[in-house]
Amino acid sequence: MEFRYASIADLPKLSQLFNDYRVWYHQKSDLSGAQHFLQERLQLQQSTIIVAEEGGQLLGFTQLYPIFSSVRMKPACLLNDLFVAATARKKGVAANLLAKAAEHGRSVNAAWLLLQTNDDNFTAQSIYEKNGWKRVKDFFYEFDLTGA
Numbered sequence: 827m828e829f830r831y832a833s834i835a836d837l838p839k840l841s842q843l844f845n846d847y848r849v850w851y852h853q854k855s856d857l858s859g860a861q862h863f864l865q866e867r868l869q870l871q872q873s874t875i876i877v878a879e880e881g882g883q884l885l886g887f888t889q890l891y892p893i894f895s896s897v898r899m900k901p902a903c904l905l906n907d908l909f910v911a912a913t914a915r916k917k918g919v920a921a922n923l924l925a926k927a928a929e930h931g932r933s934v935n936a937a938w939l940l941l942q943t944n945d946d947n948f949t950a951q952s953i954y955e956k957n958g959w960k961r962v963k964d965f966f967y968e969f970d971l972t973g974a
Contacts, residue, residue: 827917828879829878830877839883842860844864844909874890874930876890876923878914885919886923888923890905902937903934903938905924906941924954937970937971938972941967
């Protein structure tokens with residue numbers, strides 16, 4: 827299994843995965859909209875997308891948006907999206923995507939990563955907590971990259 831940054835060449839497969847993610851969150855399927863949205867993020871360099879790939883198939887992805895911490899006067903990353911295809915679940919894909927997101931955060935000198943999940947997404951909550959994320963309020967989790 828390979829983990830790497832997504833590129834424009836990934837759009838067809840990535841858009842399908844992103845569309846599946848949106849449908850999982852009870853949104854109407856919109857494959858062309860998904861492709862347009864991701865294409866804009868990549869072309870405008872507004873997000874970083876990390877994909878898991880095996881045998882030419884994308885198994886999952888995470889999308890991070892840059893944000894900033896005024897208090898720490900450092901960049902931070904919002905881990906806005908994390909999704910693993912149903913056929914690839916329970917194989918460590920999510921944990922590895924979280925690790926790669928942390929590597930990316932460190933590479934941009936981010937103070938921390940932040941995410942929010944649904945209150946009933948117990949599987950995701952368990953994965954975050956097993957991988958060092960700390961619940962800071964309600965269903966927000968933070969992964970401190972500085973050890974402070």
